[in-house]
Amino acid sequence: MLILVIVAIAVIGIQMSVLADIANTMQFQSQTAYLNACERNLLASGLLWANENIREKSSEILDKTIQLDVSKLNIRDSALDATISITSDEEAEVKINTSCSRGRQTLKGTGKYRIELNDQQETTLRARKSPTGD
Numbered sequence: 001m002l003i004l005v006i007v008a009i010a011v012i013g014i015q016m017s018v019l020a021d022i023a024n025t026m027q028f029q030s031q032t033a034y035l036n037a038c039e040r041n042l043l044a045s046g047l048l049w050a051n052e053n054i055r056e057k058s059s060e061i062l063d064k065t066i067q068l069d070v071s072k073l074n075i076r077d078s079a080l081d082a083t084i085s086i087t088s089d090e091e092a093e094v095k096i097n098t099s100c101s102r103g104r105q106t107l108k109g110t111g112k113y114r115i116e117l118n119d120q121q122e123t124t125l126r127a128r129k130s131p132t133g134d
Contacts, residue, residue: 028105035107038075038100043111045073046082046096051115054084054092062086077101090117 049068053061061084068080078100085093091114098109 031102031105032107035100035102035105038078038102039098039107039109041073041075042070042078042080042098042100043096043109045070046080046098047094047113047115050082050084050092050094050096050113054086054115054117075100077106087114091115092117 046068063083063085065081065083068082070078070080079098081097083095085095087093094113094115096109096111096113098107100107
């Protein structure tokens with residue numbers, strides 16, 4: 001009877017360790033998916049801000065890194081920086097740096113995007129990633 005109880009406890013222990021490992025993997029994957037979604041939201045917000053501010057072509061924002069307020073997005077421990085450069089009369093380049101954290105994971109991203117300008121001084125939101133690979 002004692003051997004049966006010891007074997008049952010050993011089997012339960014092995015099952016618990018397997019289930020704990022699976023739970024940790026699921027938690028890591030859910031945090032990674034959350035951080036990727038947050039990064040996409042930050043990127044979209046940065047591109048929208050740049051699209052709205054390119055029309056002004058104000059020297060206050062051109063070629064300067066602007067740290068945007070992302071507190072209303074309800075993403076804890078996040079940051080969004082954008083730098084706008086006018087490369088020609090038809091294109092502008094936006095460099096966006098994002099950072100967001102959850103638990104022990106931090107996801108940082110940097111990208112350069114080109115935004116096409118129309119002839120009527122309006123911008124299109126067709127941003128495309130720069131071919132430099134950034």
